[in-house]
Amino acid sequence: MRIGLQVPSFTFPGGPEQIAPVFGRMAREADQAGLHSFWVMDHFFQIRGVGPSEEPMLEGYSALAYAAALTEQITLGTMVTGVTYRHPGILVKTVTTLDVLSGGRAWLGIGAAWNEEESRGLGVRFPPVAERFERLEETLRIAHRMWKGDESAFEGEHYALERPLNSPPALRTPHPPILIGGGGEKKTLRFVAEYADACNLFDGDDLPRKLDVLRGHCERAGRDYAEIEKTSLSLFTGEPSVDEAVETIGRLAERGIDHAIFSQGTGQDLAGVLAEALPQVEKIVPAGR
Template sequence: MRIGIQIPSFTYPGGPEQIAPIFARVARDADQAGLASLWVMDHFFQIRGVGAAEEPMLEGYSALSYAAAITERITLGTMVTGVVYRHPGILVKTVTTLDVLSGGRAWFGVGAAWNAEESAGLGVPFPPVAQRFEQLEETLLIAKRMWAGDESPFAGRQYQLDRPLNSPPSLSRPHPRILIGGGGEKKTLRLVARYADATNLFDAPELPHKLDVLREHCAREGRPYDDIEKTVLSILRADSTPAELEEVVGRLAEQGVDQVIFSVRQPYEPNAVPLLADLATKFG
């Protein structure tokens, strides 16, 4: 079992001038503690359930590039990029840049997007859900093409690229690991089975059912179920105890999960990394 950490809040003590040093400390500590992955949300406003929209939120890939420069081993990703935020050709270039500068440690976390509020606020088009899923599938096709070095034109319903050139290529071979976030049973998990290296689901009672649905999609796609890394997002609270966290990891391991990523919901929790490091040692 691998253990990862997600940083969803940058409302740190001391205000904006403390964001860089505290985020750097968390990233370095997670790296040196042997955690498997470090994730930030790809949002532009803070999301409900974590804080008010007005709270500080860093742009995801800039934050990960900063983390790449001060870490050595931990893998880096967004959980997850809404497909509407960036044109797919630019998004692939962005992820590739992170992969090159981190020495091959990038994830490509992507999903169909949901936060209409921030899209409206910043003037980003937010089409209906059916169109967003078309955009997601075409983005995955474009990403695979660009990472394979195929520069031939792409003509889809949503996107047209005359020459999807990607130079330099990614260091990860054959490409940065593709993680699709979301548990939609008809579309999202089908796309996982068809295109992804990993799925990300929530730690919820319906998790075993979601994994069964993914297994069925894999069978229909002719894809080995075990080829897909099963990651689950769980919550680390300020009052979480080692015993509680061990129960979470043990239960998820029994359900077939490969990596548990703990979202640290307190703006700054100095004990988070040591707690997760102990879990990584115990279950690694």
């Protein structure tokens, strides 16, 4: 069972001057604790449910590059990049750069995007949902092509790349794992089956059904369901105990989750709690494995 930590907020005591030292300490503690993954949201405004738009929000890949320089083992990714934020060729170069500089520890976390407020605020076009999914599928095809070293021209409905050169190549083989975030049953989970190495779903009552839907898409695509890493995102209210963390991780494993990611709450010592829980859960074998 793999354990990850997500940092969704940079509103730390002491103001902006404390963002770098506090965030850096979180990354180092997660790494030294032996956690598998470290994540930031790829947003430009703070999102509803976490805080008001005006709260501090770091650009995701710059933050991960900073974390990469301070860590040694933990894998690094966004939870998740909205497909409309960056041109696909540039996105693949960005993730490849993170992978090379981190020694092969990058993920490509990606989704269809949802936060229209930040797009409108910063002047980024926010297409209708159908077009966003079309762009997501083209981006996934481009990522696979570039990470295979295929420089032949790509001509899609929304993107045209004359020579998708990607040098240096990523260090992770066969490529940085592609994680698609979201539980949409018709398109998102189908794209997971067809293009991704991992999915990310919210920890909730509908989790078993979402995994069943993914299993069906894998059968139709001729994909081995077991090949896909099933990740979930959970949030503890208040300060969690080690026992609570162990119980939650065990429950997720019983549902078939391979990689439990926990979102850092305000004032929580979540890395410390997860570090204490790790010896009890790292040998848990998720259902279906």
